[in-house]
Amino acid sequence: xxxxxxxxxxxxxxxxxxxxxxxxxxxxxxxxxxxxxxxxxxxxxxxxxxxxxxxxxxxxxxxxxxxxxxxxxxxxxxxxxxxxxxxxxxxxxxxxxxxxxxxxxxxxxxxxxxxxxxxxxxxxxxxxxxxxxxxxxxxxxxxxxxxxxxxxxxxxxxxxxxxxxxxxxxxxxxxxxxxxxxxxxxxxxxxxxxxxxxxxxxxxxxxxxxxxxxxxxxxxxxxxxxxxxxxxxxxxxxxxxxx
Numbered sequence: 001x002x003x004x005x006x007x008x009x010x011x012x013x014x015x016x017x018x019x020x021x022x023x024x025x026x027x028x029x030x031x032x033x034x035x036x037x038x039x040x041x042x043x044x045x046x047x048x049x050x051x052x053x054x055x056x057x058x059x060x061x062x063x064x065x066x067x068x069x070x071x072x073x074x075x076x077x078x079x080x081x082x083x084x085x086x087x088x089x090x091x092x093x094x095x096x097x098x099x100x101x102x103x104x105x106x107x108x109x110x111x112x113x114x115x116x117x118x119x120x121x122x123x124x125x126x127x128x129x130x131x132x133x134x135x136x137x138x139x140x141x142x143x144x145x146x147x148x149x150x151x152x153x154x155x156x157x158x159x160x161x162x163x164x165x166x167x168x169x170x171x172x173x174x175x176x177x178x179x180x181x182x183x184x185x186x187x188x189x190x191x192x193x194x195x196x197x198x199x200x201x202x203x204x205x206x207x208x209x210x211x212x213x214x215x216x217x218x219x220x221x222x223x224x225x226x227x228x229x230x231x232x233x234x235x236x237x238x239x240x241x242x243x
Contacts, residue, residue, distance in 0.1 A: 030071060030073055030123055030124070030125065031073050032125070033125050033126040033209070033210035034210070036073045036074045036124075036125065036126040037074075037126055037128075037210070037212065037225075039073065039074075040074060040090045040092075040126075040128065040223075041223075041225070043089075043090035043091035043092055044089060044090055044091070044221075044222065044223045046091045047088065047089055047090065047091050047221055048220065048221045048222050052088075052091040053091060054091070054093065055091065055092065055093045055096070056092070056093025056094050056095060056096055057093045057094060061093060061094050061095065062094060064095075065094050065095040070095045070098070070122060071095065071122065071123060072095060072096055072097050072098040072118065072122055072124045073096060073097075073124065073126070074096075074097055074098070074124055074126040074127070074128065075097070075098045075099075075100070075115060075118040075119070075124045075126065075127045075128070076090075076097055076098070076099050076100070076127075076128045076130055077100045077101075077102075077105055077107065077111060077115065077127065077128070077129045077130065077189065078099065078100070078101050078105050078130045078131075078132075078216075079101065079102070079103060079104060079105045079130075079131065079132055079135060079137070080101045080102055080103045081103075081132060081135065081136065081218075083132070083218045084130075084132050084216055084218065086099045086101070086130075087099070089216060089221070089223065090223075098118040098122060098124050100114045100115060100118075102154075103136075103137045103154060103155075104135065104137030104138060104154065104155060104157065104158050104185065105129060105130060105131050105132075105135075105185070105186070105189055106137075106154065106157035106158060106185075106188075106189055106192070107129075107157070107189040107190075107192040107193045107196065108157060108192070108196070109196060111193075112192075112193055112196040112197045112200070115127060115193065115197070115200060116197055116199045116200060119199075119200065119203055119208075119209050120199060120203075124209075125208060125209050125210065126209070126210050126212070127209060127210070127211045127212070128212055128213075128214050129186050129189045129190050129193075129211065129212070129213050129214070130186070130213075130214040130215065130216055130223070131182045131183065131185055131186045131189075131213075131214075131215045131216070132182065132215060132216040132217070132218055133179065133182065133215065133216070133217050133218050133219070134175075134178070134218055135178070135182050135185075137154070137155055137158060138158055138161070138162070138178055138181050138182050138185055139178045140155055141155050141158045141159055141162045141181070142162055142165075142177055142178050142181055157188070157189075157192065158181075158185050158188070160188055161181055161184040161185035161187070161188035162181045162184070162185075164184045164188070165177060165180040165181035165183075165184040166181075168180070168184075182215060183213075183215055183226065186213040186214070186215060186226060187213060187226075187229055190211055190213060190229050190232075190235075191229070191235055193211070194232075194235045194236055195235075201236045204232070204236055205236055210228070211228060211229070211232070212225065212226065212227055212228055213225075213226035213227065213228075213229065214226055
């Protein structure tokens with residue numbers, strides 16, 4: 001075996017041992033919300049460039065997360081659309097992301113409770129509410145589709161976003177209006193989260209959790225980052241007073 005090969009093997013072993021020591025000892029410190037956001041941005045850049053590194057997918061990671069539990073560095077509320085595989089979009093691995101997926105990336109009690117768990121019990125301090133282009137759930141509301149079963153109750157959460165998109169873009173219809181409604185629906189989901197979750201309101205007010213919006217382009221693979229809600233402070237305060 002060449003000296004170079006021995007050096008590579010030694011380096012891999014050292015990295016593996018260091019990783020195991022971190023998990024076996026004191027809990028690994030999580031990144032700040034801004035650091036977590038930057039990590040997601042870098043992961044998406046690798047995904048778009050077709051240069052993923054597929055981190056945290058090896059047998060050691062499986063073993064560590066099974067024994068030591070999960071410590072995700074971010075939460076993502078996204079759509080159930082099969083074209084939006086969240087971990088792949090951000091080139092993330094096992095135990096990296098706490099993902100909540102529901103058609104139309106809406107926020108109701110189940111989603112709000114799951115997000116609270118991720119923040120309060122798992123320590124994730126960044127939440128990304130991510131819609132996507134050509135969203136079927138949003139398009140169904142825009143086009144006035146007649147749904148049945150439990151679907152009408154689900155898409156009812158999207159109606160305010162579509163109404164807002166129509167009011168702000170009176171000349172648009174069809175796919176162009178859907179695009180505007182997709183973004184409006186991201187903001188609507190964030191607003192609904194603040195209305196339904198006193199715990200999240202308090203954590204956001206205290207600076208313990210950061211909430212940002214995003215839209216994923218299903219064709220390019222690129223995530224458009226929308227930032228925090230422009231009325232976040234107002235929404236948190238007003239919602240808090242209404243509880």
